[in-house]
Amino acid sequence: MEPKKVLIITYYWPPAGGPGVQRWLKFVKYLPDFGVQPIVYVPENPTYPIVDENLVNEVSDKAIILKQKIFEPYQLASFLSKNKTKKMNSGIIPNQKKQSFLDKLFLWIRGNLFIPDARFFWVKPSVTYLEKYITENNIDTIVTSGPPHSLHLIGLELKKKLALKWFADFRDPWTTIGYHKSLRLSTYAAQKHKDLESEVLNTADSIIVTSKTTKKEFEALTTKPIAVITNGYDTEKVQKQSLDTTFSLAHIGSFLSARNPKILWECLVELINEIPEFKTHLEIKLIGAVSQEVFDSITAFGLNDYLNNLGYVAHEEAIAHQRKSQVLLLIEIDSEETKSILPGKLFEYMVSNRPIIALGPKGSDFDEIITGTNTGVFFNYSEKEKLKKVILGYYNQFLEGKLQSYGVGLQKYSRKNLTEQLVQLLTSNF
Numbered sequence: 556m557e558p559k560k561v562l563i564i565t566y567y568w569p570p571a572g573g574p575g576v577q578r579w580l581k582f583v584k585y586l587p588d589f590g591v592q593p594i595v596y597v598p599e600n601p602t603y604p605i606v607d608e609n610l611v612n613e614v615s616d617k618a619i620i621l622k623q624k625i626f627e628p629y630q631l632a633s634f635l636s637k638n639k640t641k642k643m644n645s646g647i648i649p650n651q652k653k654q655s656f657l658d659k660l661f662l663w664i665r666g667n668l669f670i671p672d673a674r675f676f677w678v679k680p681s682v683t684y685l686e687k688y689i690t691e692n693n694i695d696t697i698v699t700s701g702p703p704h705s706l707h708l709i710g711l712e713l714k715k716k717l718a719l720k721w722f723a724d725f726r727d728p729w730t731t732i733g734y735h736k737s738l739r740l741s742t743y744a745a746q747k748h749k750d751l752e753s754e755v756l757n758t759a760d761s762i763i764v765t766s767k768t769t770k771k772e773f774e775a776l777t778t779k780p781i782a783v784i785t786n787g788y789d790t791e792k793v794q795k796q797s798l799d800t801t802f803s804l805a806h807i808g809s810f811l812s813a814r815n816p817k818i819l820w821e822c823l824v825e826l827i828n829e830i831p832e833f834k835t836h837l838e839i840k841l842i843g844a845v846s847q848e849v850f851d852s853i854t855a856f857g858l859n860d861y862l863n864n865l866g867y868v869a870h871e872e873a874i875a876h877q878r879k880s881q882v883l884l885l886i887e888i889d890s891e892e893t894k895s896i897l898p899g900k901l902f903e904y905m906v907s908n909r910p911i912i913a914l915g916p917k918g919s920d921f922d923e924i925i926t927g928t929n930t931g932v933f934f935n936y937s938e939k940e941k942l943k944k945v946i947l948g949y950y951n952q953f954l955e956g957k958l959q960s961y962g963v964g965l966q967k968y969s970r971k972n973l974t975e976q977l978v979q980l981l982t983s984n985f
Contacts, residue, residue: 572607
């Protein structure tokens with residue numbers, strides 16, 4: 556029996572690094588196991604803020620990869636300030652009070668001239684190329700993955716032109732994503748975003764989201780079916796790790812300005828002052844892009860002596876750090892808009908056997924997952940004393956050599972099981 560062909564339109568693809576690439580890289584890895592031939596359409600010359608060449612080796616040899624050139628304004632903007640455009644491209648937006656004139660200008664241009672984002676120039680040439688390819692290769696199912704949400708506009712135009720089934724996959728929300736209100740949108744631009752979001756949600760045959768909260772938000776905007784398929788973890792070929800000899804608290808991934816957890820820094824300072832030996836063991840390990848505001852805050856709290864800033868590392872090395880760090884930090888912005896965020900690293904954290912300290916807004920979707928799997932403790936930003944008590948408890952277990960987590964029910968979050976859910980959806984008749 557000939558495998559079912561599915562065309563996947565995505566921006567982030569190896570050698571892109573960071574969390575955005577993992578979801579469809581892993582789906583594509585397992586789709587052939589369920590009788591689906593993945594055809595992946597990606598830009599030929601993208602501007603990736605993070606590059607991880609090792610991920611190229613993880614691309615399934617059963618996948619067909621299509622590439623077309625893309626024009627991105629980031630390439631022009633970098634002549635003005637390469638550092639600023641790279642940071643903005645990776646999602647690091649300076650604190651509003653500390654934004655320079657150039658910061659404000661770049662944000663205004665990004666939000667008001669490039670709608671829905673700076674990749675919208677790729678829409679028209681992609682539609683022209685893919686319309687021909689889809690017709691010639693008898694493809695009846697496509698998936699678009701965003702952000703960048705301009706890729707959903709490719710699906711929108713193809714749906715209007717061809718008889719096919721279109722699944723719009725939202726790794727993050729659109730108009731309610733945390734940084735959206737930082738883009739200095741005009742009234743026109745804000746409405747344009749909402750109009751495009753509504754058109755996508757009401758034209759796609761089915762919507763895929765990563766969290767319950769996003770599903771609830773979208774249900775208020777469309778009657779189309781919405782499926783929740785979370786991110787997950789994969790079997791990683793990483794050697795067994797020896798645990799850090801320090802009491803290491805590791806944050807892996809982008810540490811944005813708005814995520815700056817002053818409540819955590821306060822707890823650590825108090826424990827340093829109250830327990831003499833605590834300062835001899837403490838290590839704050841940061842892996843990934845970190846905003847200057849976070850560094851400034853660590854300095855202001857007098858914690859620089861305990862900081863180990865490793866910067867971005869390859870995914871395989873990040874997995875190794877997850878498994879050897881004593882405690883893993885999962886920190887989300889304290890706002891209503893971020894309740895739906897389920898960071899991809901959450902699921903890798905959960906299978907690391909290291910306890911998670913998670914900080915986010917009350918009612919966060921990842922609270923339910925962490926609590927339900929017994930992989931750590933969730934705190935909202937008003938629970939300082941509770942947080943301090945748990946850190947102290949973990950520290951005492953560290954001293955006794957007994958610190959680890961005991962996860963339950965993790966198998967349902969494996970990438971292969973999640974791909975099976977995806978295949979059931981892609982082959983359903985609604």
